[in-house]
Amino acid sequence: MTVLSPHATRADLVRNIAVALLAIVQVVVAVVAGDAVGPVAREYATPLLAAGWTFAVWLPIYAGFLGYAAYQALPGQRARQVHRRTGWWLAASAVFNAAWVLAFGAGWLPLAELLILALLVCVAVAYGRFTRTPADGVLERVLVRGTVALYTGWVSLATALGTAATGVWIGLPGAGPLAVIAAIVVLLAVTAVVSWAVLAGTAVVPLAAAVVWAIAGTALNDPPAGVVVAGAVAIVVVIASVVRRITTAGFPVRAAWG
Structure with missing residues (x-):
């Protein structure tokens, strides 16, 4: 059942409009300028370069964000504390x-x-705050919790991939033993953090799905063997964390989907 604050305020309306407009803006920018991202990533290639098909994950993320923007602007949703937070x-x-x-x-x-780090902070904070409030039905689980969890999982790995590419940009090697070792360490470190988030969070299925998708896209993009092995280990660890979270949760559906 939806839990409302006493009444919606002008601040709520301003927030609703801002979220809706910015949701549209980010999609427009992605459509107009997004094609340039792939060539730049390949120009600064590292063992953590994801395959081009991996970036199809942005389609459900953007579509879900637009759905969330519409949902949070509904009259019955505007004043909910979870949206305010x-x-x-x-x-x-x-x-x-x-x-x-x-x-x-x-x-x-x-x-x-720096920008994607700021993006990660934003979606991670939102994800963390959503975990503390049960979802208001299936629609919210899909449009809101699912989208934010998917977004958080994907950006967690995208940040690591961007860090590797930035290292090449500043002059660090993008190939060779040191690059492979660095890639493995970064991949396993991110996996540890994500697994911790899965064991503590809700909507862990979409969160983990995005992470597994990103790791698989990297491991299947013909990296060195060490990265393939690390990717396989990472996927197993993330999936095991999901299984443990759901099977030990008091409310398995909420743990899985929000």
């Missing part, structure tokens, strides 16, 4: 997302890395 964080995430696309596409990788 997360709305501006997600509005900011749309700004950082659009700015990241433009910066990375322009080849300004250090700036792009």
Whole structure:
């Protein structure tokens, strides 16, 4: 059942409109400027370069974000405390997302890395705050919890991939033993953090699905054997964390889907 605050305020309406407009802006920027991201990533290739098909994950993320933007603006949703606690964080995430696309596409990788770190903080905070409030039905699980969890999982890995590319941009080797070792360490470190989030969070199925998708896209993009093995280990660890979280949760559906 939807839990409302006493009444919607002008601040709620401003937040609703800002989220909706920025959701549209980030999609427009992605459509207009997003094609430049792939060539730049390949120009600064590392063992953590994901295959091109991996980036299809942005389609459900953007579509889900638009759905969330419409959902949070519904009269029955505007004044909910959960939207008040997360709305501006997600509005900011749309700004950082659009700015990241433009910066990375322009080849300004250090700036792009700062922007995607800021994006990760925004979606991670929103994800964390959603975990503390049960979802208001299936629609919210799909449009809101699922989208934010998927987004958080994907950006967690995208940040690591961007860090590797930025290292090449500043002059670090993108190939050879040191690059492979660094890639393995980064991949396993991110896996440890994500697994911790899975064991503590909700909507863990879409969160983990995005992470597994990103790791698989990297491991199947013909990296060195060490990265393939590390990727396989990472996938097993993430999936095991999901199984443990769901099977030990008091409310398995909420743990799995929000």
